[in-house]
Amino acid sequence: MSPRLPQTSGDKPLPNSSLLPDFLRSVTPLAGEARYQLVEQALVLLEGAYVHLRLKQAMHGVDPVQRLRLLYHRLGTLSDTQFHSELAGIFRSLRDLHTVYQLPDPYRGHVATLGFLVERYVAADGPHYLITSAHPQLARRGLAAGVELIAWNGIPIERAVELNAERQAGSNHDARLARGLEALMLRSLRTGVPPDEQWVIVEWRRGRSQSRETRVPWSVMAAGSTAGGAAQEPVSAISGVLGIDAAAEATRQIKRELFAPAKARSAAALSLRNLLRADTVRNRRRRYAHLRIFSFNISSARRFLEAVSRLLSFFPEDGLIVDIRGNPGGNIPAAEALIQLLTPRATTPARFSFATTPLALSLCDKNPSLRIWSTSIRAAVETGEPYSQPFPLTDPEALTDGLTRYHGPVVLTTDALCYSAADIFAAGFQDNGIGPILGTALQTGAGGANVWTHDLLRLWLPDHLESLPAGTSFRIALRRATRVNAQEAVPLEDLGVSADHTHELTRRDLTSRNEDLLQAAAQLLI
DSSP, X not given: OOOOOOBOSOOOOOTTOEEHHHHHTTOOOOOHHHHHHHHHHHHXXXXXXOTTHHHHHHHHOOOHHHHHHHHHTTGGGOOHHHHHHHHHHHHHTTOOTTSEEEOOTTSTTEEEEOSEEEEEEEETTEXXXXXXXXXXXHHTTTOOTTOEEEEETTEEHHHHHHHHHTTSOOSSHHHHHHHHHHHTTEEESSSSOOOSSSEEEEEEESTTSOOEEEEEEOEEEESOBOTTSOBOOSSOSSOSSEEEOHXXXXXXXXXXXXXXXXXXXXXXXXXXXXXXXXXXXXXXXXXXXXXXXXXXXXXXXXXXXXXXXHHHTTSOTTOEEEEOTTOOEEEHHHHHHHHHHTOSXXXXXXXXXXXXXXXXXXXXXXXXXGGGGHHHHHHHHHHOOSBOOOBOSOOHHHHTTTOOOOOSOEEEEEOTXXXXXXXXXXXXXXXXXXXOEEESSSBOOOOOEEEEEHHHHHHHOTTTOOXXXXXXXXXXXXXXXXXXXGGXXXXXXXXXXXXXXXXXXXXXXXXXXXXXXXXXXXXXXX
C-alpha cells in the first residue's frame, strides 16, 4: 500500500530559529586571500602540533598534509561552499572529532535541526527507529514521540543511517553509526557545511496504521548567545584542559532547548546547569542511585566535584549506576577527579604526551605549565621518539580534598557517543578497577586527547600563528591520552574503551526512561 502524499504546507521555522535558506542568505563568502591564509595555518597546525598525525596516516591511510597542499593550488577555482566543504572534509578524513576546521561567522554557535529526535532499538524482527522527542510544532503534524520511521527521502531508514554514517568522523564503526543517526536530524554548522537539502521527507507510521509522509524543513538555531543576542561558542576557546567534541556539545545544548522539560531546566540545585541528573532505581527490593552526567563542559572542576559530592552524601550505599551515555566530554581534570570520588582508594589518572616537533617544543618552553614535557621533546632529536614522555594533567587527591566519597559498588553505563573526557573517564574507571562497564555499544567513541584551539595556541606562539579571518578557527588534538595500570601506555584514540558487558536498547528503554538498561545495570551491582 502506497503512503499518503507528503504534507507540504506550513514550512515554518521552529521558535527562535530561521529556515535554512534564510540563514544562508546572511553568509558572506570568504575573500581569496583569507582562503590561502586558512590553508597555510592548517598546514602549520597539522605538521607542527597535531599529536595523532602518524597514527591517523597509518590507521586510515590518509594524507591530510598533501591534500592541503593540493587544495592550496585549487583555491581560485572553488566556490565558497566548495572551499568550506573541502577544508572541512580534509579534517574529517582524520576521523578525529577533536581536530576540526571551524567555519566563519555566522556559522559560529549555530545548529541545523529538524525538530525531532530518533533513537534505535532492537527487537526480535530486527532494528527499529523510533521518534522519542519532537517539538510540539511537529507533533501537531503527526511526528510525535512513539512514531516509527520507515524511510528517509525515499531511502529505507536503516540504509539512510548507514550512508550518513560514512560521512561522519567517528573513530570506530559503532561511533560512526551513532553519529550517522544523530546527524540525520542535528548538524553543527560550525564544523561542517550546511545540509544540501532545504527539507527532508520522512515516511512514518504509528503502530500498524498506514504509513504517511511528511516534509520537514531544516531550521537553524543558536546553541547559546551573548548578552547582546549574538550566537557564541558552546565550548571555551581558551581552556588548556579540555577534551571535548565541540560539535556534539552544541547539538546537546540544542536538544536541551527543544526537548528538556521546563522543570528540568529550572532544577539548578540538582543539575548544575543541566549537566547532572540524580534519581533512584529499584531492583529486588533494593534501591540503587542513578547519576546521569550529560557533559563535563564546565569551567570549574572543583565546583562540579562539590556538586557531585553533595549528591553522593545522600545516595544509598547499596549501589550506584553512573550513566555517561551521549557525553561529549569537557573538563579533563573534572572527569578524572570524579573517579576518585567513587572509591576510597587512591586512583591513577591518565598520562598525556606531545608529538615531538619543533612547534611543540617551542610551546612547552614558553608555557610554564608545560615545561615538564620540554626535556623529552628536546631529547627526541637524538632518540627519534615520536612522542614526549607522558605526564598526568590531573591530581585527583588535591581536587577532591575534603569531599565526600562513595563507598558502595558502582557500575558505569556507556555508549558509542561517549567522547574525549568521557572516554578518559571510562578508561580511568576501568583501569582503576572501580566496577564493571555496561555498554549499549561495544566501544566508546574513542577520542583520546587534550584539545586546544588555534586562538589559545596563538597566545603562546604569536611568531608561528596568525590571526584568522572572519571568525574562522581550528581545534587540534595537542596531547594524546594513554591509559594506566593493566592498560599501561595503551592509547585511547581510535581504540576507545571496551565494555565489560553489553545491552542492546529495547523499545521499553526508549519509551520508559531506559527501564531495561537500568535493570541490567542494577543486576551487576548485586
